[in-house]
Amino acid sequence: MSLPHALLTALAERPCSGLELAGRFDRSIGYFWSATHQQIYRELGRLEEAGWVESASVEQSRGRKRNYRLLPAGRKELKRWVLEGGDPKPVRDEMMVRLRAEAVLGPVGLEQEMRRRLALHEEKLAVYRQIEAKDFADGDASRETQLRHIVLQAGIMQETLWIELARKALKVLALPG
Numbered sequence: 186m187s188l189p190h191a192l193l194t195a196l197a198e199r200p201c202s203g204l205e206l207a208g209r210f211d212r213s214i215g216y217f218w219s220a221t222h223q224q225i226y227r228e229l230g231r232l233e234e235a236g237w238v239e240s241a242s243v244e245q246s247r248g249r250k251r252n253y254r255l256l257p258a259g260r261k262e263l264k265r266w267v268l269e270g271g272d273p274k275p276v277r278d279e280m281m282v283r284l285r286a287e288a289v290l291g292p293v294g295l296e297q298e299m300r301r302r303l304a305l306h307e308e309k310l311a312v313y314r315q316i317e318a319k320d321f322a323d324g325d326a327s328r329e330t331q332l333r334h335i336v337l338q339a340g341i342m343q344e345t346l347w348i349e350l351a352r353k354a355l356k357v358l359a360l361p362g
Contacts, residue, residue, distance in 0.1 A: 188228050189237075191218050193255060193263045196238055200254035203229055216313075216340055229253055237262055284354060292362040296355060303351035310344035313337060 191214045195206055206229070207222040220228075232238040237259030240251040255263075280302060287295045321334045 187266075188218070188220050188224060189232055190263060190266045191220070192225065192228055192232060193237060193259050193266075196253055196255040197260065197263060200252060202243065202250050202252050204250070206253065216309075217336070232259065235259075235262075287358070292358075296358045299351055299355050299358060303348060303355070306344050306347040306351060310341065310348060313341045313344060317341065 191210070192206065195201075195209055195214060199209075201209065203226050207225045210220065210225060229238065229240070233240055233253075235258075237256055238253050239256055240253045243250040243252055280299075283295060283298070287293055317334070317337055321330070321337070323330075326334065
């Protein structure tokens with residue numbers, strides 16, 4: 186996925202200012218595709234240059250606040266991208282390499298880092314579960330809501346997998362070398 190398409194998706198949902206977009210990004214798409222606020226603003230400028238979004242100054246605001254909205258050309262590009270093929274990306278996680286290195290080197294004390302990572306995954310899973318309980322409690326949901334729920338469920342499954350792997354690794358790391 187690319188940042189431009191993530192931003193086009195967010196603007197297709199609702200026009201907003203760059204600041205609002207960055208906040209929405211942090212609370213939704215940002216769980217699956219990270220970007221700094223600076224990257225978001227830079228990309229919004231590129232999207233506007235490409236004619237995919239337009240911005241307008243917000244009256245009665247201090248500073249240079251601008252609202253962005255998706256243009257028909259941006260919607261067309263987003264549709265093109267959605268239909269574009271793409272292969273799954275391989276997992277790139279340093280912890281997997283560290284576990285391999287631990288296997289080769291013998292006990293080096295990876296347990297503390299593994300416990301830290303386990304806690305991070307447990308925290309993220311808890312956040313995802315809270316979002317699920319708040320946003321998807323209604324069983325009679327629209328197609329759009331169901332698709333958003335599937336994205337969240339993918340995150341829940343991923344965090345559940347990482348938690349299970351971390352717990353297995355901790356059991357093995359506790360064995361004598």
